[in-house]
Amino acid sequence: MDSIISITEDLFWIGNNDRTTDLFESLWPLPRGVSYNAYLLVDEKRVLIDTVKSNSIDTYIEKVDYLVQKYGKVDYLIINHMEPDHSGAISVLRTIWPEIKIIGNKKTAEFLKEFYGITENILFIEDGEELSIGKHRLKFFFTPMVHWPETMMTYEVTRQMLFSGDAFGGFGALNGGIFDDEVDLAYYEDEILRYFSNIVGKYSPMVQKAIQKLAPFQIRLIASTHGPVWRSDPREIINLYDKWSRHEAEEGVVLAYGSMYGNTAKMMEAVARGLNSEKLSTIRIHNVSGVHLSYLIRDAWKYKAVIFASPTYDTSLFPPMDHFVRMLERKSLKNRIMGIVGTYGWSGGGIKVLEELAEKHNWRLLDPTILAKCSPKEEDLRECFELGRKCVCRMKEEK
Ligand SMILES: [Fe+2]
Numbered sequence: 001m002d003s004i005i006s007i008t009e010d011l012f013w014i015g016n017n018d019r020t021t022d023l024f025e026s027l028w029p030l031p032r033g034v035s036y037n038a039y040l041l042v043d044e045k046r047v048l049i050d051t052v053k054s055n056s057i058d059t060y061i062e063k064v065d066y067l068v069q070k071y072g073k074v075d076y077l078i079i080n081h082m083e084p085d086h087s088g089a090i091s092v093l094r095t096i097w098p099e100i101k102i103i104g105n106k107k108t109a110e111f112l113k114e115f116y117g118i119t120e121n122i123l124f125i126e127d128g129e130e131l132s133i134g135k136h137r138l139k140f141f142f143t144p145m146v147h148w149p150e151t152m153m154t155y156e157v158t159r160q161m162l163f164s165g166d167a168f169g170g171f172g173a174l175n176g177g178i179f180d181d182e183v184d185l186a187y188y189e190d191e192i193l194r195y196f197s198n199i200v201g202k203y204s205p206m207v208q209k210a211i212q213k214l215a216p217f218q219i220r221l222i223a224s225t226h227g228p229v230w231r232s233d234p235r236e237i238i239n240l241y242d243k244w245s246r247h248e249a250e251e252g253v254v255l256a257y258g259s260m261y262g263n264t265a266k267m268m269e270a271v272a273r274g275l276n277s278e279k280l281s282t283i284r285i286h287n288v289s290g291v292h293l294s295y296l297i298r299d300a301w302k303y304k305a306v307i308f309a310s311p312t313y314d315t316s317l318f319p320p321m322d323h324f325v326r327m328l329e330r331k332s333l334k335n336r337i338m339g340i341v342g343t344y345g346w347s348g349g350g351i352k353v354l355e356e357l358a359e360k361h362n363w364r365l366l367d368p369t370i371l372a373k374c375s376p377k378e379e380d381l382r383e384c385f386e387l388g389r390k391c392v393c394r395m396k397e398e399k
């Protein structure tokens, strides 16, 4: 069966590429699709590692059935993560093969009961516990809140392979190949960061803990639940997750703007000219009215500075800008340089939301905040240009 892919002679990828779902978690656009990676390890015991989303059950069961015919019945199903994009096939699996024992922790069991009413035939493991299945030894690491409380990782000790759940994953269905050395990684990197920043980024401190927990172990292969399987250089994805979860950023500025009648847009253009006058070319301009905020969050995670250019609406921030700022706040993105420009008609509002973000998460606010009444005048535009210049200087100072 072509769609079963051998990772080693006894480890198989049995996941599915979803190219039809528009929104992940009904929130995040999937223009390049997403993969739900699941695996079967064959030894004296046969072990499934995670399942797939409910929309992928048919193909998943077909693959499991094929391998059962070939290698014998499945003994265990390890659940590294209970979110339904990975636990969606458990009930059907159990209906067909009731003898499969589920391996998880106490929190896994809570979710199994509440989502699927499953309470029987569960093998509870403790953090750090090992299980031998023949020539392979499996070691379980609890990694709570990467991305749910029950989340854990499974490390195969003899071959040094890590089944990492959502950690080290990304958006983007797998186009033909599944390995990091078979796919166009440059094509995937933006989507991996968009996944990290929107789905996992809020839990950065827990990602850091997980990375520290893994540090003593050699890792030759990382098999995550989304995106490429890392076999040529697993350090590459660990280093990226490490950098992102430290909130480290690259030289560059995100200019997020909204403009109802073109006036705030003029201010944004002046800021952009100011940025560029200091030889900065990494400038990402996003119109908050038209770009999904997941892309804005991704770029805010990537670059060192964000400049907000917003009109006033109902005496507060322009609604799509307000949404963006509040999501940044919820995602707890820290340590950025911030600039604020904007327009107002009769009362300048909304700046408070931005100032709160700055205070809570250590964003350094550039001086001054520039607010123009109705439309920017020459002096306002000059100040906007100057703010752009200052932003680049500040980035250089903070190097
Ligand atoms: Fe998840």
Ligand SMILES: [Fe+2]
Pocket (backbone or CB within 6 Å): 083, 085, 086, 166, 225, 226
């Ligand atoms: Fe997931």
